[in-house]
Amino acid sequence: MLQMSGNRVAKEPVFLPLSWRAVFASLGLLLLIEGCAVNPVTGSNELTFVSEAEEIQIGRKNYLPAQQSQGGQYRVDQDLTAYVSAVGWQLARVSDRPNLPYEFVILNSSVPNAWAMPGGKIVINRGLLLELDNEAELAAVIAHEIVHAAARHGAKGIERGLLLQAGVAGIGIAVPNSSVVGLLSNTGAQLINQQYGRGQELESDYYGMLYMSRAGYDTSAAISLQEKFVKLSKGRKQSWLEGMFASHPPSEERVQANRERTKQFPIGGKIGRDEYQRATSRIRKSKEAYKSYDKGQEALKEKRFSAASKFANRAIAIEPDEALFSALKGDILAAQNKNRAALDQYKKAIQQNSHFFAFYLQQGTAQYALGLQQQARGSLEKSNSLLPTPPAHYFLGELDLKEGKRDSAVKHYRAASVSKSEMGSKAAKQLARLELPDEPGRYIASRAGWDSAGRVIVQFQNRSQVKVQVTSVLVQLTRNGRVLGEETLPLNIVLSAGKTGRLVTGLEVKQGESERLVSRVVAAKVL
Ligand SMILES: [Zn+2]
Structure with a gap:
């Protein structure tokens, strides 16, 4: 059992100052302009x-x-x-x-x-x-x-x-x-x-x-x-x-x-x-066209491609100028891996309406699938300039990674990882892969304490969405902020995404009133 009295949970220095800055920023705002x-x-x-x-x-x-x-x-x-x-x-x-x-x-x-x-x-x-x-x-x-x-x-x-x-x-x-x-x-x-x-x-x-x-x-x-x-x-x-x-x-x-x-x-x-x-x-005349479009979207979701095409064509017959309908035809083709043909439809959609992010996103995704990297980048950046989205950020991250632009890839993955969507979670995994070796403490939380026999125990929590192996942890004994002693322990703990684990270290401490144990993961890798 971990005896928690006389022990403090170690917090990563990264998080604490940020939260305080948030408090001060908000208070400052209230004081200044109320x-x-x-x-x-x-x-x-x-x-x-x-x-x-x-x-x-x-x-x-x-x-x-x-x-x-x-x-x-x-x-x-x-x-x-x-x-x-x-x-x-x-x-x-x-x-x-x-x-x-x-x-x-x-x-x-x-x-x-x-x-x-x-x-x-x-x-x-x-x-x-x-x-x-x-x-x-x-x-x-x-x-x-x-x-x-x-x-x-x-x-x-x-x-x-x-x-x-x-x-x-x-x-x-x-x-x-x-x-x-x-x-x-x-x-x-x-x-x-x-x-x-x-x-x-x-x-x-x-x-x-x-x-x-x-x-x-x-x-x-x-x-x-x-x-x-x-x-x-x-x-x-x-x-x-x-x-x-x-x-x-x-x-x-x-x-x-x-x-x-x-x-x-x-x-x-x-x-x-x-x-x-x-x-x-x-708009009253074209009301049926938009209804047909909605049905086409439904059919596409259910992978009924020929029905979806019929609905798209019916919509276009009533209202030929609507870019959404061209883009739907593109989506139907892209869903069948016919990305070349899909691109023609997205191009038409953009000619009809060059102001909507989704057409650029869809175009960029199809270009990415075809390996047209520079074109994909242009489309995805345009899409993000109209409305930043997780998929655009994710694919831009992938393109950056391919070109060795690590820092920029990290930025894109981080932006996408905020989202709870499938793309968000893919981005979070990529982000962890890139960052974990350099900043393991950001992804794997740890805290140290001692049991009644004075044995030092370290608990870990994998906060990332990937399976990790923790290979080294630093444990420090402090009093009033001063380090009395420290050990870097090699270890081998495998943690699945979100899971916790504990380690009995073999270190011992004599229990002192004002002493604290602090721990930090110093090395880990993505499995
Ligand atoms: Zn109202």
Whole structure:
């Protein structure tokens, strides 16, 4: 038995300073920019520590990657984007923060959804546009999102999130790259997936209707829209639950509140049914094409290649300009190892839409499989510049390794290894293979103690995802930080991924009150 009294667990010096730096960075942030401010929309006083400049920076930084991660922009019908953006600006101009750098884009996703990031960065999905009937309903959606941005709902989420992060750091978990921007840059997904509170939803409806009215829209569209959402939410359709309703839960309460609120505005105003129907005619006509595309994706997953091809071709027959459909044909070919033919399809996809990371990633993966190393590198780097992904980092790591660029390979593997995906775990294994010989303590934790007979025992934990052999450990006896004696022990312990093991060393210590044992793995190899 290990007697733990009088003994301290040795911690690797690598981890401790990092976690403390994280705490200090967070505290510094709180002390520096905490302040009291008046909410620009509601006029109420609130504690803020994300300034307007930071709001704008957060939005700018996260807007494009978030778009990419959700299908990228819909680019087949640029007139539709111009139309949505024009409606957005009519509302933004009359909002309480007309000077934010608003942007309004359509995402190429069939999931009905819309979201806003701090600084006025707003998206509406193709799938939601298909559910709306007129321009006033579109205005109701956008005005609501404008309020989320203008009233700092997302920024408040970050403020709460930051406190949470500081708390996490405080209990000793190292947050990598824990500068202010480092912490905030991870907020992209949280920003768009965050569930707004009931109060914030009501607030967004309330002021959204005010902006609608100021812009000349019929505010009753906000009621009909909310009624539609309540009805749809009862159907519990997955795409809605994952999309719009995840972040903006509809309710009878909101319908009632909108009904009350509309009494404060002049009756009438623009509905814009014809304009809206005209503007959305292409996406309505191509709705079946995207359905066919989804079925093609399903068929591909199940390796029903000829069925998948038929669905892809049907989609292309309805909407020949959509790059996703060309890329699907490429994926079907690549899955059958027909990488040359797949490349033709990816090339076509990129000609149709050169702004979406996935086409470059797929192209790069096929080029890699064909041994076209320089081309693969170019495609993968382009893909990562649009949206960093584990597979792009993994294959770039492999290319670097082949070219003897060890340090760069390590960086790519490390970036990919954060992910829980299959590629992430492959990258983690490569990383361990590269780093373990030089930094065994990073992958194999150890601690030393003594039992009641004074025998020194060392415990090991293999934190890596690979099987390792520990061949040498350093054990030190210290008092008040001073080393009284040390031994480097040769040994031979084999540990599978994640496993622990212990060693009775043959060393003995006389138990002293103020003495501590410290141990560190100094040599190990990957098996
Ligand atoms: Zn909302």
